Amino acid sequence: MTTVAATSHVAHAHHDDRSFLRKYIFSTDHKIIGIQFLFVSLFFLLVGGLLAMQMRWQLGFPGKPMPGGGILPDTMAPGGVLLPEYYIQLVTMHGTFMVFFAIMPLLVGVYANFLIPLKIGAHDMAFPRINMASFWSALLAGLIMLAGFFVPDGAPRAGWTSYAPLSARPDLSGASYGQMLWCVSLVFLGLSSILGSLNYITTIINNRAPGMTWFRMPLSVWSLFITAILGLLALPVLSGAVIMLLFDQTIGTHFFDPVAGGQALLWQHLFWFFGHPEVYILILPAMGMVSDIISNGSRKPIFGYHSMVFAIVAIAFLGWIVWGHHMFMSGMNPTLGSSFMVSTLIIAVPSAIKTFNWMGTMWRGNLRFHVPMLNAVAFVAMFVIGGLSGIYMAATPVDMFIHDTYFIVAHLHYVLFGGSLFALFGAITYWYPKMFGKLMSEPWGKVHFWLTFVFYNLVFFPMHTLGMAGHMRRIYDPTQYDFLKPYQPLNEFISISAFALFAVQAIFALNFILSLKWGKKAPQNPWEDNGLEWSLPAPAPHGNWETVPTVYRGPYEFSSPQVPEDYLPQYRKLPTDREPARTPVAGH
Amino acid sequence: MHWWLPLKGSTFAGEIDGLFLAILIITGIAFVIVEAGLLWFVVKYRGRPGRKAYYTHGSTRAEVIWTAIPAVTMVALGLISNHYWVKIKGRNSVPPNAYPIAIHAKQFEWQVTYPGPDGQLGTADDFEVRNQLHVPVGRPVVVHLTSEDVIHSFFVPVFRVKQDAVPGMNINVWFQATVPGTYELGCAELCGLGHYRMRAQVFVHTQEEFDAWMKQAAKGGATS
Amino acid sequence: MAHATATVDMMHPPAPAERGLDVYNNKLGMWVFLASEVMFFTALIGSYIILRFGAPGPWAPPAKVLNVPVTAFNTFLLICSSVTMVKAYAAVADGETHFLRFRPFSGGLKFWMLATIIGGAMFVGVQAYEYTHLVHHGFLPSGAREGSEVAELVASGVVPAATIGLYGSTFYTMTGFHGFHVTCGVISMTYLYVTKALRGKYSRHDYRGVEVIGLYWHFVDLVWIILFTIVYLI
Ligand code: HEM
Ligand SMILES: [Cu+2]
Numbered sequence A: 001m002t003t004v005a006a007t008s009h010v011a012h013a014h015h016d017d018r019s020f021l022r023k024y025i026f027s028t029d030h031k032i033i034g035i036q037f038l039f040v041s042l043f044f045l046l047v048g049g050l051l052a053m054q055m056r057w058q059l060g061f062p063g064k065p066m067p068g069g070g071i072l073p074d075t076m077a078p079g080g081v082l083l084p085e086y087y088i089q090l091v092t093m094h095g096t097f098m099v100f101f102a103i104m105p106l107l108v109g110v111y112a113n114f115l116i117p118l119k120i121g122a123h124d125m126a127f128p129r130i131n132m133a134s135f136w137s138a139l140l141a142g143l144i145m146l147a148g149f150f151v152p153d154g155a156p157r158a159g160w161t162s163y164a165p166l167s168a169r170p171d172l173s174g175a176s177y178g179q180m181l182w183c184v185s186l187v188f189l190g191l192s193s194i195l196g197s198l199n200y201i202t203t204i205i206n207n208r209a210p211g212m213t214w215f216r217m218p219l220s221v222w223s224l225f226i227t228a229i230l231g232l233l234a235l236p237v238l239s240g241a242v243i244m245l246l247f248d249q250t251i252g253t254h255f256f257d258p259v260a261g262g263q264a265l266l267w268q269h270l271f272w273f274f275g276h277p278e279v280y281i282l283i284l285p286a287m288g289m290v291s292d293i294i295s296n297g298s299r300k301p302i303f304g305y306h307s308m309v310f311a312i313v314a315i316a317f318l319g320w321i322v323w324g325h326h327m328f329m330s331g332m333n334p335t336l337g338s339s340f341m342v343s344t345l346i347i348a349v350p351s352a353i354k355t356f357n358w359m360g361t362m363w364r365g366n367l368r369f370h371v372p373m374l375n376a377v378a379f380v381a382m383f384v385i386g387g388l389s390g391i392y393m394a395a396t397p398v399d400m401f402i403h404d405t406y407f408i409v410a411h412l413h414y415v416l417f418g419g420s421l422f423a424l425f426g427a428i429t430y431w432y433p434k435m436f437g438k439l440m441s442e443p444w445g446k447v448h449f450w451l452t453f454v455f456y457n458l459v460f461f462p463m464h465t466l467g468m469a470g471h472m473r474r475i476y477d478p479t480q481y482d483f484l485k486p487y488q489p490l491n492e493f494i495s496i497s498a499f500a501l502f503a504v505q506a507i508f509a510l511n512f513i514l515s516l517k518w519g520k521k522a523p524q525n526p527w528e529d530n531g532l533e534w535s536l537p538a539p540a541p542h543g544n545w546e547t548v549p550t551v552y553r554g555p556y557e558f559s560s561p562q563v564p565e566d567y568l569p570q571y572r573k574l575p576t577d578r579e580p581a582r583t584p585v586a587g588h
Numbered sequence B: 001m002h003w004w005l006p007l008k009g010s011t012f013a014g015e016i017d018g019l020f021l022a023i024l025i026i027t028g029i030a031f032v033i034v035e036a037g038l039l040w041f042v043v044k045y046r047g048r049p050g051r052k053a054y055y056t057h058g059s060t061r062a063e064v065i066w067t068a069i070p071a072v073t074m075v076a077l078g079l080i081s082n083h084y085w086v087k088i089k090g091r092n093s094v095p096p097n098a099y100p101i102a103i104h105a106k107q108f109e110w111q112v113t114y115p116g117p118d119g120q121l122g123t124a125d126d127f128e129v130r131n132q133l134h135v136p137v138g139r140p141v142v143v144h145l146t147s148e149d150v151i152h153s154f155f156v157p158v159f160r161v162k163q164d165a166v167p168g169m170n171i172n173v174w175f176q177a178t179v180p181g182t183y184e185l186g187c188a189e190l191c192g193l194g195h196y197r198m199r200a201q202v203f204v205h206t207q208e209e210f211d212a213w214m215k216q217a218a219k220g221g222a223t224s
Numbered sequence C: 001m002a003h004a005t006a007t008v009d010m011m012h013p014p015a016p017a018e019r020g021l022d023v024y025n026n027k028l029g030m031w032v033f034l035a036s037e038v039m040f041f042t043a044l045i046g047s048y049i050i051l052r053f054g055a056p057g058p059w060a061p062p063a064k065v066l067n068v069p070v071t072a073f074n075t076f077l078l079i080c081s082s083v084t085m086v087k088a089y090a091a092v093a094d095g096e097t098h099f100l101r102f103r104p105f106s107g108g109l110k111f112w113m114l115a116t117i118i119g120g121a122m123f124v125g126v127q128a129y130e131y132t133h134l135v136h137h138g139f140l141p142s143g144a145r146e147g148s149e150v151a152e153l154v155a156s157g158v159v160p161a162a163t164i165g166l167y168g169s170t171f172y173t174m175t176g177f178h179g180f181h182v183t184c185g186v187i188s189m190t191y192l193y194v195t196k197a198l199r200g201k202y203s204r205h206d207y208r209g210v211e212v213i214g215l216y217w218h219f220v221d222l223v224w225i226i227l228f229t230i231v232y233l234i
């Protein structure tokens, strides 16, 4: 056996003679799969957004015909006026699409796929074909879910949480095939996640480049690793639950049917046992990528790398024992409620650590406000609001009032939109050059950022006020309640801001699409970053490296006194660096 | 429209609002520290050519501090909250002299059963009124909450009370109204297409009014 | 640049570089996959436990509804197939990739793997037989079919009416998904048998497929022992 020492990290584009179909459609290349996920989940993000716009129309202007609503069939919106049964379909599908088909695949499907091999120095995932199966399974799941709108009785109507027995009983919910498709779709989504996760985990454990020790891994990789573990263990629980739900609907089982001894709360326990780890799946990768970007934008090593890793791990551990905080008012034993309250409050601590460490990173930095950095700083600023509002809800007596009100809606949008989505805007801009070889437009990126930031807050901050007034969530027409009538102007304001927020996303879409063709040609390392991916040309070639690079240091050596520049890539060998004990094996 | 919590209409509304305020102060401080800090750093450390950032990997001391303070605060908050929680929703929190009312939720109405003049549920003089909850002021009321079909949630904002009604379960929830008047009861859990209009009126009467209403309603003229 | 030749021990292949665990990828992948399978069955079995303990009445005695002896035999079959799986693994690890040798008599990989496949297939067959039988007698996922034998048992109070619905729901879901897993195992193993074992692709230096499918097989067997105990015995 000859081994090849990694003396060269310069990649040569592999000679690539695969057919178009193998290269771009049925590709097993992790980067192409990531890009496929990107296009598909941006499409579902758009779908989710369109659904939200319709909901906001109804809430802002209840009973008025929606502009353009005339194209909807009479079963949804006769004369453009939304029906209550259509409204709850919108509620359900908006949540479902955003959580399962937009944010989750954007964070995990796109960035776990794209970044893990590039950042740890691997030629590809451990199991490229399983990886491809993971993508197709997710796409299939999304299409099945979308089909819900086109079957008799329309889309499911029980909320993204699908509480039984409403979800289990077509006669009570009014949705039949749609709800079944919801279940089937999530089984495929679960499969996709499990296949993806086992790939990410195996790849990270076993396929790291020489010198890439555990504690030299970028935080993005750490968080994707822990996320994969969460996904691996949480999604099968969801699969089990939705299969039981499907059986209740189709073959007459009684899992959630109290009449025959089943338990309504069993669904909630299963769903949230999955669901809380799921919300961390929806934020940890964002935290990881934000850490990378903030360190880069501050030109400073990440503050407290080890405690950042520790916090991710702690969140992931604690995330398994807090699910009951979604069920304080469900009739669950109140003593259990007490313990879930305490564990939930404790889980806020690692979030606090991370926040302060991000600030510590910026402290005495030399800040560069490129578009990714702007979005990353906004992530911190917004995530804090979401994390802090979580504390109100964790305190059970206060939750008694604000549970199932717009306060919750505000909270989850601060963490998911203010948090995850801002992080994603940053991440997309940041790694776009490595994906497509072009840079997105910087000025338009900034315009998009500022407008989004402003309108986003105008939409979601006032929702705290609505929640404090006792405004229930998922209601079709708030003016039914006298005590909510005075808040109608606020609802209208929120709706108008929401339309604006939606509209300015066109800037992002155009920037994204037009830059593919007309973007500036990207240099190899546009952000002057340290990660291994920047040792590759843009776009990164198939197979990544001829010979994987050797890693000499951690990923955050910015402004190191060892070199005159303010960055020091992981793959750059200084005369004082020793070769790692392991040497790489060539080929893949 | 106001920017604060609604009228305090029950004995524990004040406690809950107080806790809310306490959390608002705690989180407010954290909020200001973080947001102002971010803003300050953004301005102060904005990039200038020819300068290099301060090269450091962290400070254990600082990290211990900002781990310990939130941890202690959170545990304290948990203990305080739990005190109220046990009082409001704990297993044995229902006052023994509470006035019993049964509410059966179904798509999409609240069937309220009153104990009748004898003050006992499950006797012949019980009577049912749809979508109207009448309670005496200043006296604890315990609601026996059940559901016919799916999960609903009993929510009276002015009382700060919320409790899901779960089919197959019989859940007790209590409160004591403090301010006579007419309020609203809403359903807070998505229960189907009529969820948004699953609404009832809440009448908080003085004891005399309540007795009078009871007498009249028991005779069958239950229209408030 | 040297490529792995036949003499490279693929069971301990050269590490790409930093290797977290001294385990080749396929095996690690299977471990990780099984972790998720554990969670899947935990969801099903956990629900069963919660439903059974929270049930509105006593649980039906298994022997009254199910045919325990037949399933006991089936359990024995599955355990035997785990034994043959171990034999297959041991054989290939020793380089014995033949079918049968007579002097001295010894079974090789091809023999033991086939035995395992047959054992698994028989298990699924017996389970299918069991299901048809139960359904015929009126025991359904929704409970007792009206006018059936089981419905009579319910009417006479031998089987509690309040829980027979849950009994059917949990029984068919848990055993059904287990059967589905065995079926997948049989199919995968047949695939490996035909495309690899029969074509002589396994050797002392590379029998990863055998080891990996073996892990799965033992896992499924273990799940069955748990299920058999909680569903058929208690
Ligand atoms: C500081 C950490 C956090 C705390 C203390 C916290 C606490 C809570 C609590 C107590 C609830 C239940 C409220 C109720 O229904 O009454 C809740 C709901 C929710 N949280 Fe958080 N949370 C935190 C962070 C997050 C993060 C990071 C995410 C996602 C990325 C998230 C997403 C959600 C979602 C989606 C819901 C609503 C689920 C629903 O009912 O539809 N939370 N949170
Ligand atoms: Cu949660």
Ligand SMILES: [Cu+2]
Residues within 6 Å of the ligand: B151, B152, B153, B187, B188, B189, B190, B191, B192, B194, B195, B196, B198
């Ligand atoms: Cu409702």
